[in-house]
């Protein structure tokens with residue numbers, strides 16, 4: 291017998307920070323909403339990424355939800371850059387406080403979502419055969435939630451030892467003591483994991499495809515008095531985040547890098563280098579990520595810092611990127627990463643010199659030799675931004691597939707809807723300011739905008755909304771324009787839609803709205819105030 295269809299007014303897929311807040315808002319507005327989540331509990335990123343060393347790069351007190359005075363009053367952050375277990379506790383605290391789980395179905399992975407024009411609703415089918423239907427479908431499926439394995443590396447299934455992906459880390463403790471451990475990847479997760487694993491490992495081999503520019507995190511504990519002081523400043527902190535391009539606490543310096551003398555510039559860089567978090571990336575000279583010369587100054591400064599920290603100059607050479615300037619790819623934050631390579635039990639293998647040929651039953655064979663391992667860790671990242679969409683077979687009007695529509699890069703209106711896909715609302719989707727954002731700040735904006743839209747439709751007796759092709763085209767063109775001035779759009783990275791681990795993601799596109807969160811927020815507000823200009827509403 292076919293499974294009964296579970297009906298609600300709004301289906302939300304995903305119970306990370308986006309899905310949790312969306313449920314809170316929909317309940318507040320009196321909508322019958324149901325959340326479906328692939329994992330067995332809430333938390334999203336902080337539920338899945340349990341690898342050693344996983345923690346915030348955002349200051350904890352800028353990351354938490356700002357919408358609830360009660361949560362702000364009751365939750366105490368223990369570190370300036372809080373670790374995954376604590377972040378997951380935070381998600382659970384919010385879920386308990388708002389009694390969210392009664393409206394969430396866990397262990398439900400959406401496989402198919404189809405728009406039924408006649409019924410005017412979305413039908414969603416899940417891996418376990420469950421089915422759900424609702425007028426509105428809100429995706430809260432995460433920008434970094436689709437883990438990828440290395441492409442074109444045969445033999446991964448042959449390995450007989452332990453093997454883990456950082457983004458699918460097991461829930462039980464993993465020991466590295468006396469083990470020969472391999473880690474593939476040197477992105478943000480890898481940098482955190484390598485530093486932590488190196489503290490207890492027998493022997494660690496790092497397989498690096500290309501190095502990234504890393505910055506010291508400079509984490510520290512938050513004592514009771516400091517937490518009281520932070521709490522007293524929450525309004526000011528969130529206001530400052532709101533005004534900044536990426537909603538981080540660090541404000542870009544109004545000067546250009548060449549406005550100052552070499553000595554002043556060096557002193558400024560030194561100050562930023564010693565400031566916790568993304569200060570060097572987000573708080574640098576205003577032209578640092580746009581002007582090649584300005585960027586070269588930062589790049590030279592950081593190279594010098596790496597050389598000073600890595601004892602073997604040949605290893606330092608391998609750790610210094612040569613194919614992109616500082617900050618033009620996601621900057622990992624680290625707490626002793628470079629010093630790991632001074633340990634005698636750590637080896638760096640440069641895959642540009644000796645590529646991996648295959649994984650064997652007992653280890654990894656590169657072009658020059660085979661190394662035996664007890665454990666292989668894949669820190670090979672995610673199919674970012676659009677990956678989670680691609681993993682659901684989404685069909686809109688007239689049989690159009692979202693995968694096909696986005697094959698050459700996303701097309702959206704405001705990063706929140708797609709022409710041909712009525713009543714689909716894509717939180718933290720592509721072409722949305724959220725990509726570059728201290729995410730909860732943009733998640734709150736996205737969720738509130740979507741919630742107001744649904745309330746407005748109900749109040750005006752409307753049941754169907756869809757971006758017009760013209761509005762979508764204009765927004766997509768505008769998104770590319772916002773990226774033009776940025777050096778990062780001239781570099782292969784997940785922000786430009788390139789992922790060497792994903793077939794079909796080799797062409798540069800652009801995934802994000804780069805006009806900054808304040809402008810994005812303003813545009814979204816204007817469109818709402820105009821009665822949803824650019825949308826066909828019926």
Ligand SMILES: Cc1cc2nc3c(=O)[nH]c(=O)nc-3n(C[C@H](O)[C@H](O)[C@H](O)COP(=O)(O)OP(=O)(O)OC[C@H]3O[C@@H](n4cnc5c(N)ncnc54)[C@H](O)[C@@H]3O)c2cc1C
Pocket residue numbers: 303304305306307308309326327328329333334335336337339344345346347348353398399400401430431432433434435479678681682718727728729730733
């Ligand atoms: C290791 C790591 C560290 C990070 N650190 C920071 C940071 O310091 N600051 C910052 O701003 N951002 C950070 N991020 C980005 C982070 O993803 C966001 O901060 C935030 O957690 C996103 O919340 P979300 O709810 O939108 O997505 P997610 O937290 O990814 O949640 C999406 C949920 O959707 C579920 N889902 C996806 N597809 C399906 C499906 N088909 N069916 C059912 N469920 C599905 C997933 O299981 C997941 O639980 C980090 C990301 C990673 C991976």
